[in-house]
Amino acid sequence: MEKIYSHPKSLRNLSTHYCPGCGHGIAHRLIAEVVDELGIREKVIAIAPVGCAVIAYDYWDFDCSEAAHGRALAVATAIKRVRQDNIVFTYQGDGDLAAIGTNETIHAANRGENVCVFFINNAVYGMTGGQMAPTTLLNQKTSTTIKGRDAGLHGYPLKISEMLALLPGVKYIERTSLHSPPEIIKTKKAINKAFLNQIEGVGFSLVEILSPCPTYWGMAPKASLDWIRDTMSKEFPLGRIK
Amino acid sequence: MKKVLISGNEAIAEGAIQAGCTFYAGYPITPQNELIAYMSSHLQDKGGVFIQAESEIAAINMVYGASAAGVRAMTSSSSPGISLKQEGISYIAGAELPAVIVNIMRAGPGLGNIWPAQSDYFQATRGGGNGDYHCIVLAPASVQESFDFMRVAFDLADKYRNPAMILGDGMLGQMMEPVKISNTRNKISKIKKSWALTGCKGRKPNIIKSFYMREGDLERFNLTLQKKYNQIQEKEQRFEGLFLDDAEVILVAYGSMARIAKSAVKFLRSKGKKSGLIRPITLWPFPKDIFKRLAISHKPLAFLVIEMSYGQMVEDVRLVLEGKARVEFLGRSGGGIPTEDEIIKKVMRL
Structure with a gap:
């Protein structure tokens, strides 16, 4: 019988520290599967974020660097510029990419750096205990918006992917989700496209992945998936943005 | 070349x-x-x-x-x-x-x-x-x-x-x-x-x-x-020393400031005043050893630290000398730079 599914070589065979129902484990695995399928494991250099996925380098089995909070795209820019034959990607959360790292994000995109960005949007700060993120929805309760996010006080959910799409240096942006198997398959396809773009020298590619955080949404894992489908994806519509 | x-x-x-x-x-x-x-x-x-x-x-x-x-x-x-x-x-x-x-x-x-x-x-x-x-x-x-x-x-x-x-x-x-x-x-x-x-x-x-x-x-x-x-x-301690063998007053300055201090030392020498200069080249590691050696072997009258600040390197000099020698300070910052004349006057008053 032909073996058609196994543990990815690019993912160490470990239990993760992630909470039950968290999306990070799925996203890590999708990236590892694509890296294996494209045969680029020995060329990959990943930049791990500050946030829940800070120790992504303990799970992936290829070269990785940590970056200071928000600075992943500055680090990635330099690595790719000095090692153009390597495949460089960042893995960043919403606080990292769209709050503290907004400057680095916009300018790396505007320079058209030939790197991939995997942007995990779970609308909350996970590692620090569930505070408001730039992508937190209006009325969403967090530990710093206990009555819900109020536009007058806290501003609006930041659609950074739509903002980045305006820049001529950006070649590909797609928003996907992890809330159901079909959406997970679409996410994997988008990750694959982003890597292919880099391999072919197309340029800056970003995949925004809506990802569940049951712990800080105060929901059961299944309810979290439904919330992405019914609520979060209304604010952050899925599909190709650029 | x-x-x-x-x-x-x-x-x-x-x-x-x-x-x-x-x-x-x-x-x-x-x-x-x-x-x-x-x-x-x-x-x-x-x-x-x-x-x-x-x-x-x-x-x-x-x-x-x-x-x-x-x-x-x-x-x-x-x-x-x-x-x-x-x-x-x-x-x-x-x-x-x-x-x-x-x-x-x-x-x-x-x-x-x-x-x-x-x-x-x-x-x-x-x-x-x-x-x-x-x-x-x-x-x-x-x-x-x-x-x-x-x-x-x-x-x-x-x-x-x-x-x-x-x-x-x-x-x-x-x-x-x-x-x-x-x-x-x-x-x-x-x-x-x-x-x-x-x-x-x-x-x-x-x-x-x-x-x-x-x-x-x-x-x-x-x-x-x-x-x-x-x-x-x-x-990795590095420094430049000038007239340290017989100096009674040892000026301490680094970078641009050391050039002005060096001119002052040469003028003071021409007037018979035995002065010398330590110019730290590595600021970290601070060149501690030369200070310790001089404090013990030469017992100079004083170390005069000159900086374009209100006293930062002088703290390292005091730390390393541990009270074994007198330490004086001259500094300006914000646009002003200690001049050769100011240094000479300060040394003459010691």
Whole structure:
């Protein structure tokens, strides 16, 4: 019988520290599967974020660097510029990419750096205990918006992917989700496209992945998936943005 | 070997290129703009990577990335910009990456002004960012040394896997002097960087990080850092001494300030006043040994520390002498520079 599914070589065979129902484990695995399928494991250099996925380098089995909070795209820019034959990607959360790292994000995109960005949007700060993120929805309760996010006080959910799409240096942006198997398959396809773009020298590619955080949404894992489908994806519509 | 007339800022840039630097990222700030401009053309011409970053923070994090990928990388700025870089410098120290950071100091605090100053000594020698770490700090006093010390800085950074800082000031950066340019690019000591991120072909994956969450891990790591710092303190103290054999008053000054102090010493000598000079070249490690030796063997009347600040290096002199010798101070900052006359008067009153 032909073996058609196994543990990815690019993912160490470990239990993760992630909470039950968290999306990070799925996203890590999708990236590892694509890296294996494209045969680029020995060329990959990943930049791990500050946030829940800070120790992504303990799970992936290829070269990785940590970056200071928000600075992943500055680090990635330099690595790719000095090692153009390597495949460089960042893995960043919403606080990292769209709050503290907004400057680095916009300018790396505007320079058209030939790197991939995997942007995990779970609308909350996970590692620090569930505070408001730039992508937190209006009325969403967090530990710093206990009555819900109020536009007058806290501003609006930041659609950074739509903002980045305006820049001529950006070649590909797609928003996907992890809330159901079909959406997970679409996410994997988008990750694959982003890597292919880099391999072919197309340029800056970003995949925004809506990802569940049951712990800080105060929901059961299944309810979290439904919330992405019914609520979060209304604010952050899925599909190709650029 | 050709001799050219260039500014301190340009000498630093050319010195870096000759030392094998192939990556530069920076953000404009006065008084070091000639450096970034020089790099933008000359480094690229030689096949290196130049990036004008969106901020000083981005620039230092780019240096972190380039260094992680195994190349000789640097950034430069001036005081307020160096404050912004402290986050990245701390991460570079924590990840044990070699890198060179140039600070062409201006007066502070805050935006201050663009006049030369030496008021970032504490920030440079104590670490500057969060955590227990040190940069190796070199202080050139001429345009020639600005060129020469880049090689030293890159070599030390690679040798110890540690950030090295060139601490100059606006006067040194802006002034022009003839410089012997030695073409050394093809004679660079190649230290093998087996830790660098190159893709994991034929080896286990490399990880560059400064994060240690498991109980005991960070303390163990910090102890290895401390061991390295002790080794640097033992082996890398550098200074220039002038008339130390019979000096009764020993002036202590670094960088541009040392040149004025040197003129004062020569004038005082011509008047029969036995003075001398210690010019620290490494500010960290501070050249402790010479102070200790002189305090015991020569018993000078006093050490007079002169700075373009209100008293920063003087604290190191007091720390190292542990009350065994008299320490006096003369300093100005914010636009003013202690003059030769002021130094001479101060010495005559001792």
